[in-house]
Amino acid sequence: xxxxxxxxxxxxxxxxxxxxxxxxxxxxxxxxxxxxxxxxxxxxxxxxxxxxxxxxxxxxxxxxxxxxxxxxxxxxxxxxxxxxxxxxxxxxxxxxxxxxxxxxxxxxxxxxxxxxxxxxxxxxxxxxxxxxxxxxxxxxxxxxxxxxxxxxxxxxxxxxxxxxxxxxxxxxxxxxxxxxxxxxxxxxxxxxxxxxxxxxxxxxxxxxxxxxxxxxxxxxxxxxxxxxxxxxxxxxxxxxxxxxxxxxxxxxxxxxxxxxxxxxxxxxxxxxxxxxxxxxxxxxxxxxxxxxxxxxxxxxxxxxxxxxxxxxxxxxxxxxxxxxxxxxxxxxxxxxxxxxxxxxxxxxxxxxxxxxxxxxxxxxxxxxxxxxxxxxxxxxxxxxxxxxxxxxxxxxxxxxxxxxxxxxxxxxxxxxxxxx
Numbered sequence: 001x002x003x004x005x006x007x008x009x010x011x012x013x014x015x016x017x018x019x020x021x022x023x024x025x026x027x028x029x030x031x032x033x034x035x036x037x038x039x040x041x042x043x044x045x046x047x048x049x050x051x052x053x054x055x056x057x058x059x060x061x062x063x064x065x066x067x068x069x070x071x072x073x074x075x076x077x078x079x080x081x082x083x084x085x086x087x088x089x090x091x092x093x094x095x096x097x098x099x100x101x102x103x104x105x106x107x108x109x110x111x112x113x114x115x116x117x118x119x120x121x122x123x124x125x126x127x128x129x130x131x132x133x134x135x136x137x138x139x140x141x142x143x144x145x146x147x148x149x150x151x152x153x154x155x156x157x158x159x160x161x162x163x164x165x166x167x168x169x170x171x172x173x174x175x176x177x178x179x180x181x182x183x184x185x186x187x188x189x190x191x192x193x194x195x196x197x198x199x200x201x202x203x204x205x206x207x208x209x210x211x212x213x214x215x216x217x218x219x220x221x222x223x224x225x226x227x228x229x230x231x232x233x234x235x236x237x238x239x240x241x242x243x244x245x246x247x248x249x250x251x252x253x254x255x256x257x258x259x260x261x262x263x264x265x266x267x268x269x270x271x272x273x274x275x276x277x278x279x280x281x282x283x284x285x286x287x288x289x290x291x292x293x294x295x296x297x298x299x300x301x302x303x304x305x306x307x308x309x310x311x312x313x314x315x316x317x318x319x320x321x322x323x324x325x326x327x328x329x330x331x332x333x334x335x336x337x338x339x340x341x342x343x344x345x346x347x348x349x350x351x352x353x354x355x356x357x358x359x360x361x362x363x364x365x366x367x368x369x370x371x372x373x374x375x376x377x378x379x380x381x382x383x384x385x386x387x388x389x390x391x392x393x394x395x396x397x398x399x400x401x402x403x404x405x406x407x408x409x410x411x412x413x414x415x416x417x418x419x420x
Contacts, residue, residue, distance in 0.1 A: 024224020
C-alpha cells in the first residue's frame with residue numbers, strides 16, 4: 001500500500017517528483033490525471049498524480065487537486081506532497097496559493113512549508129528569496145516565460161496575493177526556536193532557507209511529520225529516505241533499456257533546451273525545425289515532418305524535430321495568436337509521437353512541459369513505472385500498459401548540454417538485458 005501521495009501541477013513536474021522518490025528508495029507509480037477507481041490498485045509505495053493545473057483556470061485547478069487528494073487518501077496514503085515548479089511560476093491570482101490553501105484545509109494541517117528549492121539544478125532559497133544559479137528569480141532568464149513570467153523573487157510576495165494565509169520566512173538560526181514554540185490559530189506557511197542539498201535533510205527532519213508538504217522536488221529524496229527507513233527500500237520494477245528506434249522532440253524555449261538542440265545538431269545528427277508561420281500558411285506540413293522522421297530512421301539515425309526558439313521569436317509568433325500557435329505546435333509533436341509509436345518506435349524523448357503533456361495525452365497511457373534518471377528530475381518512464389516503451393520527458397530547464405545523447409544511450413537496451 002502506498003504511504004506517500006504526490007499531486008503535481010503538470011506532467012514533467014510529476015515525472016521530476018517521481019524520479020527523486022525513486023532515488024530515495026521508493027517504488028513509484030505515476031498516473032496521468034486522477035485515475036478511475038478500478039485503475040488505482042498498485043503495489044507502489046508512492047503514488048504521483050500528474051494534473052494540468054499549472055496554467056489551468058484557478059477553480060478547476062483547485063477542484064482537480066482536491067479530487068486527486070481524495071483518491072490518494074482512499075488509497076491509504078499517510079502524507080500528501082503538493083509539487084509545483086522550482087521557479088514558483090504562478091500569477092498573482094494563482095494557482096499555487098489557492099491549491100495549497102485548499103489542500104491545507106482538507107488535510108487539517110496547522111501549517112506547512114513553501115519549499116521550491118532544488119539546489120542540484122541551481123534553485124535555492126536564501127532569506128526568503130528564490131534564486132536561479134545565484135541570480136534572483138526576477139532577474140534570471142525565467143522572467144521572460146511566455147505563460148508565467150516571473151515578476152518577483154521573494155516567495156512571500158509571490159504567495160500572499162493569491163493565498164488566504166500568511167507567510168513567514170524562516171532562516172536556519174530561527175528554526176530551533178520555531179520548533180520549541182506552540183502554534184495555534186489560523187494555518188500559515190513557512191519559507192525555510194534551502195541553500196544546499198543538506199538543508200533538505202534538515203527541513204525534512206523538522207517538518208517531515210506534517211500531513212501536507214509543498215514545494216519543488218528538492219525535499220522529495222530526503223522525504224523518501226525517511227519513509228524507506230520505516231517501510232524498506234523497493235526493488236526496481238523494470239530495466240531502463242529497450243529494443244527499437246527512438247524519436248527526439250522539443251518544444252521548450254528555455255536556454256537549456258536551446259543549448260541541447262545546438263549540441264545535438266553539432267554532432268551531425270538530423271534536425272528539423274517546425275515553423276508555426278509556415279505551418280499556418282501550409283508551406284510546411286506535418287506530412288513532410290513525418291517523412292523526414294521516416295527517412296532518417298530508415299538510415300539508422302535518430303531525428304530531432306523541434307519548435308523551440310528564442311523568447312523574442314516566440315513573442316513574434318504569439319502575434320499570430322498565442323493559443324493557436326501553442327495548440328498547433330503541441331498538436332504536431334503529439335501527432336508525430338503517436339505516428340512514431342504506431343510505426344515501431346519504442347523510445348520517445350521530449351523536452352518541454354506543455355509539449356510533453358500533449359505527447360502523453362496523445363499516446364494515451366494512463367500510468368507509468370518510474371526508472372532511473374537521465375538527469376536530476378528526468379527519469380526514464382515505462383508505461384504500465386506497454387512495458388516495451390520508454391519515455392523520457394523533461395522540463396525545459398533541466399538536463400545537461402548533451403542530454404539527448406545521454407537519454408538515447410540510457411534507453412537503448414544493452415546486450416544481455418532481459419527487459420525486467
